[in-house]
Amino acid sequence: QQQVKQSPQSLIVQKGGISIINCAYENTAFDYFPWYQQFPGKGPALLIAIRPDVSEKKEGRFTISFNKSAKQFSLHIMDSQPGDSATYFCAASGIYNQGGKLIFGQGTELSVKP
């Protein structure tokens, strides 16, 4: 019940295309769903996050879609650029679930081809 399942494991997208990464969770106590972006040799950096009271959040080219009933959320990267090539991790946490400990998905390695 603590798992966050992320797919696909790897993704290749052409420049200008849309990248879509999906995550699913089981624990309904989760109430915070962030996405982290990690470049090689760097630590993860918070990209965008959503809470279950909204179904979508957009920041620039990055959008989180959230489906509470299906317990799924996804990251959409519009107009994907080679500079977006990185590993993306979804995560979930809940203050009433282990005090806010982040549970990470397994990661998606995104490659955007020029």
Added chain:
Amino acid sequence: DTEVTQTPKHLVMGMTNKKSLKCEQHMGHRAMYWYKQKAKKPPELMFVYSYEKLSINESVPSRFSPECPNSSLLNLHLHALQPEDSALYLCASTYTATNEKLFFGSGTQLSVL
């Protein structure tokens, strides 16, 4: 200053060595974390310090010894490590332990020979 600074960036050590990893933040955060990350895997939580007190130890072997000298500094002391301990060690901080916005450092890439 929104940075978490980790030193050294790279470390090679033998199984009998003693070394320390250092982490510093000046954002006024009162919770600091150590994570371990293997290649192509997500970060795994090791320790959490809240207000300079150890609040979470995720059953980490005693060859890893954390220390939080003050609210800005976090150390990880390493002794008698195994080759399988080779990984990227990440420090992170949040405003408080119940605040979700985690700031990560760039990590220390550790190789144990």
